[in-house]
Amino acid sequence: xxxxxxxxxxxxxxxxxxxxxxxxxxxxxxxxxxxxxxxxxxxxxxxxxxxxxxxxxxxxxxxxxxxxxxxxxxxxxxxxxxxxxxxxxxxxxxxxxxxxxxxxxxxxxxxxxxxxxxxxxxxxxxxxxxxxxxxxxxxxxxxxxxxxxxxxxxxxxxxxxxxxxxxxxxxxxxxxxxxxxxxxxxxxxxxxxxxxxxxxxxxxxxxxxxxxxxxxxxxxxxxxxxxxxxxxxxxxxxxxxxxxxxxxxxxxxxxxxxxxxxxxxxxxxxxxxxxxxxxxxxxxxxxxxx
Amino acid sequence: xxxxxxxxxxxxxxxxxxxxxxxxxxxxxxxxxxxxxxxxxxxxxxxxxxxxxxxxxxxxxxxxxxxxxxxxxxxxxxxxxxxxxxxxxxxxxxxxxxxxxxxxxxxxxxxxxxxxxxxxxxxxxxxxxxxxxxxxxxxxxxxxxxxxxxxxxxxxxxxxxxxxxxxxxxxxxxxxxxxxxxxxxxxxxxxxxxxxxxxxxxxxxxxxxxxxxxxxxxxxxxxxxxxxxxxxxxxxxxxxxxxxxxxxxxxxxxxxxxxxxxxxxxxxxxxxxxxxxxxxxxxxxxxxxxxxxxxx
Numbered sequence: 170x171x172x173x174x175x176x177x178x179x180x181x182x183x184x185x186x187x188x189x190x191x192x193x194x195x196x197x198x199x200x201x202x203x204x205x206x207x208x209x210x211x212x213x214x215x216x217x218x219x220x221x222x223x224x225x226x227x228x229x230x231x232x233x234x235x236x237x238x239x240x241x242x243x244x245x246x247x248x249x250x251x252x253x254x255x256x257x258x259x260x261x262x263x264x265x266x267x268x269x270x271x272x273x274x275x276x277x278x279x280x281x282x283x284x285x286x287x288x289x290x291x292x293x294x295x296x297x298x299x300x301x302x303x304x305x306x307x308x309x310x311x312x313x314x315x316x317x318x319x320x321x322x323x324x325x326x327x328x329x330x331x332x333x334x335x336x337x338x339x340x341x342x343x344x345x346x347x348x349x350x351x352x353x354x355x356x357x358x359x360x361x362x363x364x365x366x367x368x369x370x371x372x373x374x375x376x377x378x379x380x381x382x383x384x385x386x387x388x389x390x391x392x393x394x395x396x397x398x399x400x401x402x403x404x405x406x407x408x409x410x411x412x413x414x415x416x417x418x419x420x421x422x423x424x425x426x427x428x429x430x431x432x433x434x435x436x437x438x439x440x441x442x443x444x445x446x447x448x449x450x451x452x453x454x455x456x457x458x459x
Numbered sequence: 460x461x462x463x464x465x466x467x468x469x470x471x472x473x474x475x476x477x478x479x480x481x482x483x484x485x486x487x488x489x490x491x492x493x494x495x496x497x498x499x500x501x502x503x504x505x506x507x508x509x510x511x512x513x514x515x516x517x518x519x520x521x522x523x524x525x526x527x528x529x530x531x532x533x534x535x536x537x538x539x540x541x542x543x544x545x546x547x548x549x550x551x552x553x554x555x556x557x558x559x560x561x562x563x564x565x566x567x568x569x570x571x572x573x574x575x576x577x578x579x580x581x582x583x584x585x586x587x588x589x590x591x592x593x594x595x596x597x598x599x600x601x602x603x604x605x606x607x608x609x610x611x612x613x614x615x616x617x618x619x620x621x622x623x624x625x626x627x628x629x630x631x632x633x634x635x636x637x638x639x640x641x642x643x644x645x646x647x648x649x650x651x652x653x654x655x656x657x658x659x660x661x662x663x664x665x666x667x668x669x670x671x672x673x674x675x676x677x678x679x680x681x682x683x684x685x686x687x688x689x690x691x692x693x694x695x696x697x698x699x700x701x702x703x704x705x706x707x708x709x710x711x712x713x714x715x716x717x718x719x720x721x722x723x724x725x726x727x728x729x730x731x732x733x734x735x736x737x738x739x740x741x742x743x744x745x746x747x748x749x750x751x752x753x754x755x
Contacts, residue, residue, distance in 0.1 A: 213570065220567035224560070224624040224705070234620035241619060261509075268509030271502065311731035315698045319715045324523040329510040334517070403610045407701060407712075410510065413610075417702075420614045428615075436606050 245429035259415065259431060263438055265329050266411035269404065270397040270442075273336025278390045280341050285348025285386075292352060292374060302345070309342030314400050318409040329410025336397050336404070347389050348382070355381040387453050391446045398442045402435050531724035540721055548725050554707065558733055560624060561706035564699060565692040568628045572635025573685045576601075579636065580643035581669055586652060601644075604637025609695050613704040624705025631692050631699070642684045643677070650676045679748055686741045686748075693737050697730055 181188075189196050250256045286292045288302035318335035325331050360377035368376065405413025412431060419427040506512075532540050540547040548554075582588045583597040609630045616626030654672035663671065700708025707726060714722040 217567060217570045220563045220628075224563060224567060224628060226625055226628075230620065230625065234616075234625075237619040238616070241615070264509045265511075268506035271506040272510055272512060275503065307735065308731055311734045312727060313694055313698050315701055316711070316715075316727065319712065320527060321524075323527055323715075324520050325513075325516055330512055330516070333510050333512060399606070399608055403608045406610055406614070416611060417614055420618060423618075432607060432611065435611075436603070439606055 241425055244425040247426070248430035248433050249426040250430045251427070255427070259412065259434060262405075262410075262412045262415055263434055266401045266405075266413075267398065267438065267442070269329050269332040269336060269409075269411055270394060270401040272333045273401070274340060274390060274394045274397050276333065276337035277340035277344050277393075278386075280337065281344035281348055282386075284345050285352060286374065286378075288345060288349035289352035291355070291357070292378070302349070306342045306345040306349075309338065310346065311342075312339065314339040314404065315407055318404050318407050322408055327408045327410075332401060332404045332409035332411055335409055336400060340393055340397065343393070344389070348386055351382045351385045351389070352378060384453060388450045391450050391453075395439075395443050395446050398439055402439070530720045531727075532721070534721050540724060547721055550722070550725075554710070554726060554729055557707040557710055558729060561696045561699075561708075562693060562733070562737075564624050564627045564706050565631065565689060565696040568631030568696070569635055569685065569689045569692050571628070572632040573639050573681075573688065575632070576636045576639030576643060577681065579640045580647060581673075583640060583644040584647045586648055586650075587655075587665075587669070587673070597640075598644075601637045601640040604633050605641065606637070607634075609634045610698070610702055613699055613702050617703050622703045624699075627696060627699035627704030627706060630704060631695055634695070635688055635692065639684065639688060643681060646677050646680045646684075647673060679751075683745050683748055686745050690734075690738055690741050693734060697734075 250259065284302065288299060288306070290299055293299070314335050317338045318331055321331040321334040321338070325334065355378050359381065360373045363373040363377045364370075401411050401413075402416075403413045405411040405415070406417045408414065412435060416428065416431045416435075419425075419431060534540055534543060534546055536546075579597055579601060582593050583601060585594055588594045588597075612630035612633050613626055616629050620626045620629065650673060654676070655668050658668045658672045696706050696708075697711075698708045700706045700710065701712050703709065707730065711723070711726045711730075713719075714726065
C-alpha cells in the first residue's frame with residue numbers, strides 16, 4: 170500500500186510544473202483570494218468599534234449596569250402579581266391587546282384587499298396607477314406602528330381604539346404590497362378560460378384570480394396577526410391601549426415582580442396565538458408552517 | 460332540466476340525481492362558509508368590545524386625522540412646507556446627526572446580536588448537538604430573546620444603564636440574538652452532513668467540523684439573513700428613542716407631543732427616505748451575494 174502511494178506521489182511531483190501550468194487558479198496563493206473579505210471584515214469591525222465608542226459604551230458603565238440588571242433579575246423572581254384582582258385586571262388588558270391585534274389586522278386586510286387588485290399589474294394594466302399605488306404602500310409601510318399610534322392618539326384620544334387604527338394603518342401598507350404581489354403571481358389560464366366563455370372582467374377576477382390568491386392571502390393575514398400580537402403588547406407604552414401601558418407603569422414604579430408576571434403573561438399569550446394561528450394556517454392551506 | 464331532455468330523455472333520472480347531489484354539496488359548503496362567517500363575526504364583536512372600538516367617534520373625528528396630516532405639511536406661517544424647504548428642514552444638521560446615531564445603533568446591535576446568535580445557533584441544532592438537553596435549553600433561551608419585544612428590553616435597560624443609546628443597542632442586540640439564532644439554526648439543520656462526517660472521520664474536533672464542513676455551506680445564507688435583520692433593526696432603532704433609548708425617536712416623539720407640526724413631517728420624511736435607501740442598498744448587496752454564490 171505504502172509502495173503504491175509513494176509511486177503516486179513521485180509521479181505527481183514529476184508532473185507538478187505541468188499541472189500548475191494547466192490549473193493556475195488552483196495554485197494561486199490563498200491570501201489573494203482572501204484579501205477582499207479581509208478588507209471588508211476590517212471595515213465592518215472598525216465601524217463596530219467606532220460605533221461602540223461614539224454611542225458611549227464604557228467598560229465601567231457596562232459593569233455597573235450589568236450588575237444592577239443582575240440584582241433586578243433576582244428581584245423579579247418569582248413573578249408575583251400579589252392579588253387576584255390584579256391578575257383579573259391584567260387578563261382584561263391582555264384581552265384588549267388581542268382585540269387590538271385582531272381588529273387591526275382584519276381592518277388592514279379589508280382595506281388593502283380591493284387596493285391590492287388595483288395595484289396589481291395584471292388586473293389594472295396602467296403603469297401610472299401601478300407606480301403610484303406601490304409608492305403609497307411603501308410610504309405607509311415606512312412609518313412605524315408606534316408613530317401611527319401617536320398620530321391616532323391625537324385624533325381619537327388615548328386608549329385601545331387608537332391602537333387598532335395604528336395597526337390597521339401600518340399593515341395596510343404591508344398588505345397592499347403583499348396582496349398585489351400575490352395577485353401578480355397568479356396563473357393567467359383560468360382568467361382566459363372565464364373570459365373565453367363570455368365572462369365579464371369582474372367575473373374573471375372573481376372566478377379566475379380570487380380562488381388562486383385567497384389561500385395565500387389568508388395565510389399572510391394569519392401570519393401578520395401573530396406578529397401584530399407582539400406589536401400590540403408594546404403599543405400601550407405610548408398610550409394606545411393594551412398590556413404595554415401597565416408594563417411601562419410597573420417598570421417606572423419599579424414593581425419588578427409585577428413586571429416579570431406581565432412579561433410571563435405576554436409570552437404565554439404570544440405562544441398560544443402562534444400555536445392557534447399556525448394550526449389554522451395548516452387547516453386552510455394544507456401547508457406545514459415554515 | 461330542459462338541457463337534459465334535449466340531449467337524451469333516458470338519463471333524466473340520473474341527471475336529476477346528480478343535480479340533487481350537486482345542490483347538496485353546494486349547500487353543505489355554503490353552510491360551512493356561514494359557520495365560519497358566524498365565528499368571525501363573534502370574534503369581531505368580542506374584539507371590538509375588548510378594544511373599545513367606537514366607530515361613531517371615528518366617524519366624528521376622521522376630520523381631525525386629515526386636518527392633522529394637513530397641519531404637518533404647513534409651516535408656522537401657514538404656508539405649505541414645500542414653498543420654503545429651508546424653513547421646513549431647519550434642523551437638518553441636527554436631525555441627520557441623530558439619524559446617523561440611529562443607523563449606528565442598528566448597526567452595532569445587529570453585529571453584536573448576529574455574532575452572539577452565530578455562536579448559539581450551533582448548540583441549538585439537533586444535527587450537530589447530540590446532547591439533547593443543551594439543544595433544548597439553547598432553543599428556549601433563543602425563543603425568549605425574540606418573543607419579548609425590543610422595547611420591553613429597552614425599558615428595563617434604560618432603568619439599569621441610564622438614558623441614551625447604550626440600552627437601545629443592547630435591546631436590539633438581545634432581540635437579534637434570538638431572531639438570528641433561530642434562522643441560523645434552521646439553515647444549519649438543512650445542510651449536507653457528508654462533509655461533517657468526512658471531517659469527523661479524519662479526526663477533526665467539533666470546532667473543526669463546524670469551521671471546515673458547516674461554515675462553507677452556510678456563510679452566504681448567514682450574511683443574507685444578517686443584512687435583512689439590519690433592515691428590520693433600522694426601523695426598530697428609529698423608535699427606540701420613544702422610551703429614551705437613543706436615536707431620532709426622542710426628537711420625533713417630542714415634536715409630536717408638543718405639536719411642532721412641520722418638524723413631524725420633516726423627520727418622518729427623512730426616516731422614510733433613510734429606510735427606503737437602506738432597503739434598496741441591502742437588497743442590491745443580497746442579490747450580489749446570491750449571485751456570487753451561484754457563480755461558484
